[in-house]
Amino acid sequence: MDIREIARRAKVSTATVSRAINRVPTVDPQLAKRVWKVVDELGYYPNTQARALVLGRSRIFGLIVSEITNPFFPEIVQTFEDLAVKNNYEILLTSTVHDPKRMESSVRRMIERRVDGVAILTFGMEESLIEHLRDRKVPLVFVDVGPNIPGIANIRINYLNGIRQAVQHLAALRHTRIAFIAGPQRLKSAGARRDAFEASMKEIGLSPDLIVVGDHRMEGGMNALLELNKLSDSPTAVLCSNDMTAIGVLREAYDQNIKIPEDLSVVGFDNIHLAEFTIPPLTTVQMSQHDLAKIAFNALLQEVEDGSSSPERHNYELVTGLVLRRSTALARSRRSAATPTPNRVAKSRKTPAPQ
Amino acid sequence: MDIREIARRAKVSTATVSRAINRVPTVDPQLAKRVWKVVDELGYYPNTQARALVLGRSRIFGLIVSEITNPFFPEIVQTFEDLAVKNNYEILLTSTVHDPKRMESSVRRMIERRVDGVAILTFGMEESLIEHLRDRKVPLVFVDVGPNIPGIANIRINYLNGIRQAVQHLAALRHTRIAFIAGPQRLKSAGARRDAFEASMKEIGLSPDLIVVGDHRMEGGMNALLELNKLSDSPTAVLCSNDMTAIGVLREAYDQNIKIPEDLSVVGFDNIHLAEFTIPPLTTVQMSQHDLAKIAFNALLQEVEDGSSSPERHNYELVTGLVLRRSTALARSRRSAATPTPNRVAKSRKTPAPQ
DNA sequence: TTGGCCATGGTAAACGTTTACCAGAAGGAC
DNA sequence: GTCCTTCTGGTAAACGTTTACCATGGCCAA
Incomplete structure (x- = not known):
């Protein structure tokens, strides 16, 4: 019609x-x-596509996330969506699942659909891809230390702030052996968190040498704790690069019959909604997904509406801070060296579902 | 260019x-x-929109979910996305957050963008909206008992199968006071789960009278357990309408110092990825998000490619089945009537993050 | 009465593709 | 050499909008 x-x-x-x-x-x-x-x-x-054709505006924003199944992102997507409906935009979502091919196709798809702007929340993206977008004058907003390409809006996250609070919190609880479970190495955001950890440790005269790398997923958290516990002098506290990792740690600790927080203090990062519902509730570094999405969306909106990309709007900063819950406690004066008895049940109980 | x-x-x-x-x-x-x-x-x-204009095909599928922040959905979205890239489609995602206005705008947006098909994974949608889509001959696929509109593909979920297994599993563990925490009442899918529970209980001669309604979120699970425990004859096992509810139950039980599974057996529904990482790992009814997404996508794809919507393709069935983990155990022969001592900490510890 | 100005609505071009239809070239058969 | 066929590529219409530009008609002033 x-x-x-x-x-x-x-x-x-x-x-x-x-x-x-x-x-x-x-x-x-x-x-x-x-x-x-x-x-x-x-x-x-x-018909919006006909309209878009003549107007030269599609009213679509691209949103590239690294893994939609990581609960961190849906919260961002929801806020982004909310703002989109309010402003009569659609969002074109792609999830790169850390796959370079998918990143490439993400960018291609965004360009082919002629989106009006792209928010990039995936962290290991090749610079060439980004330049591809910039060359087409697609408004871009980056979260975190994107490659330092001039003319691209950047939402810087102040990791140090929150992580310093976390480290000092642990130190105040008399922890000295504080481990860090890092994220995937190629992720700049993960690197920044790790740097913040190292800096914070050094500030208070502790050496940040207990670092093991995870994958920002629960599985990685489990493995990391396993590895940490093999150490002769295992830590009394772990700071995790994100909440999912922390959840994995909690889970592995349960298997190993390590009591949280009595035997081990755990701190997460992100403060996803779920963090309030773990057992025990997770002390974590907060970084507002809502604010993040809002800043990203508005940055894009301004750039496309005003056309102008005034340089002072190109740098945003998101603060982080510690939120205390119940996964941290005073360090034991002397931690029992005996290996805790595992209560892991036989594998056979994990019956797969009929299908 | x-x-x-x-x-x-x-x-x-x-x-x-x-x-x-x-x-x-x-x-x-x-x-x-x-x-x-x-x-x-x-x-x-x-330029895909120009192409879409002349071709009369946008190569976009709409995906309407009820709440993207519920971890059940991202897993579906991911699979949907995977299939989309493979087949050169985009997905237009909307999250209705149970808001009738948002449902309406979802549908409007889908139509305006001229999507080639819509998968509806939100359950309380008005029939008039659906007919709106059907009138425009937009291929549609419904998950669950959608309104029974002829000519619309339906993915029926066999709830009874899995729920019966769950109930029988609990009964085999000598539970007789089995409660059910239902989902929001207006959701047909929640209703179907509840019906399956009632039927399964009756089958084995138990009366399904311990039913309290939640909201399919963790908060609702917490409240529901609170309510259940006020009862003089509180249950020894709870079956939850979805996994998020179960996570809430686990969390509230922790606060109340109720041991899972010793004091209370808990069973979830959905088998989201997270269910393997709760404490204790959650016994739950599996319903493959992956299969669900795949069926939905392919149903749409076939309808738009073949044009034909052969009636035999209009009904799919998704099976469910129990997956055993560690949140269920033998019922206590005599459950202690004493109120468990809460270990809920003072509210003041829940320090909000600086901001 | 006539000329000019405003207000309003219509005509048609443009946006960037795809493709039906046609034109022209090449080659073969006679 | 002429005609027919085949193969390949070009011309232009169409998809569904928006909007610059123009036409019309009404009103007022002289």
Whole structure:
């Protein structure tokens, strides 16, 4: 169904229909009413791609995340979505699952669909891809230390702040053997967290040598704790590069019958909603997903609406801070050296579902 | 940058460029090579909206979920995305957050963007909205008992199967006071789960009267357990309408110092990835998100590619089954009636993050 | 009455593709 | 050499909008 169809039935021209629909004030109220009547009767919806074609604006924002199944991201996506509906935008979501090929196809898809802007929340993206976007003048916003390409909005995250609080919190609880479970090495954001950890440790005269790398997922957290416990002088506290890792640690500790927080203090990072519901509830570094999404969206919106990308708008900073819950406690004066008895049950109980 | 620009530089017509790009075999290999060279040099990407306009196909599928922050959905979205890239589709995601207004705008957006099909994974949608879509001949696929509109593909979920297994499992562990924490009442899917519970209980001669309603979120699970424990004859086992609810139950039990599974057996539903990482790991009814997404996607794909919507393809069934982990155990012969001592800490510890 | 100005709506071009249709070249048969 | 066929590539219309530009008609002033 056409705008022409509407025009025919309302006995006006397509121009008038278009004007009526877009509420151009110069159109006679009588005519407008006639047009709207037909529109409603026929259940006509304008074709956005035709409109986009002539307007040169698609009203679509791209959102590239690294892994939608990591609960960190859905919270961002939801806020982004909320803002999108409010502003009459769509969001084109891609999840790169850390795969370079997928990153490439993400970027390609964004360009082919002629999105009006892209928010990049995946961290290991090749610079060449980003330049590809920049060359087409697609407004871009980066979260975190993106490659330092001039003219691209960056939301810097102040990791140090929150991580320093976490480390000092642990130190105040008399922990000295504090381990860090890092994220995937190629991720800049993971690197930044790790750097913040090292800096914070050194600040208070502790050596940040207990570092093992995970994968920002629960599985990695489990393995990391396993590894940490093999050490002769295993830590009394672990700081994790993200909450999912911490959840894995909690889980592995349960298997090993290590009591949290009595035997081991655990701190996460991100403060995803879930962190309030772990057992025990997770002390973690907060970084507001909501604010993050909001800043990203508005940065894009401004750039496309104003056209201008004033340089002072190009740097945003997101603060982080510690939120205390129940996964941290005073370090034991002397931690028992005996290997804790595992209560891991036989594998055979993990019956796969019939299918 | 245009197809015309390419044509000019390659010294051919736009028709040839189009044909070369789309790999039409009748075009001379020499010419094709010339075209591709220019395309690569200029970094040209076809404009999909122009293409969609003339083709009458947008290569976009709509995906309406009820709450992207519920971990159940991201797993579906991921699979959907995977299939989308493979088949050169985009997905237009909307999250209705149980808001009728958002459902309406979801549908409107889908239509305006001229999606080629819609998968509906939100459950309380008004029939009128659905008919709106059907009237425009948009291929539709429903998960679960959608309204019974003929000509719309339905993925029926066999709840009874899995829930019966769960109930029988609990009964075999000598539980007789088995409670059910239902989902939001207006959700048909939640209703179906509840019905399956009631039927399964009756089958083995137990009365399904211990039912309290939650919200399919962790908060609701916590409240529900609170309520259940107020009862004089509180249950020794709880079956939850979804895993998030179960996670809430676990969490509340922790606060109340109720040991899982010794004092209380807990069973979830959905088998989200997280269920393997709760404490204790959650026994739950499995329903493969992956399969679900796959079926939904393929149903849509077939309908748009074949055009035909053969009726036998209109009904799919997804099986469910129990997966045993560690949140269930033998019922205590006599459960202590004493109220368990809460170990809930003072509220003041829940320090909000600085901001 | 006539000329000019405003207000309003219509005509048609443009956005960037695809493809039906056609034109021209090449080659073969007579 | 002429005609027919085949193969390949070009011309132009179409997809559904928006909007610059123009036409019309009404009103007022002289």
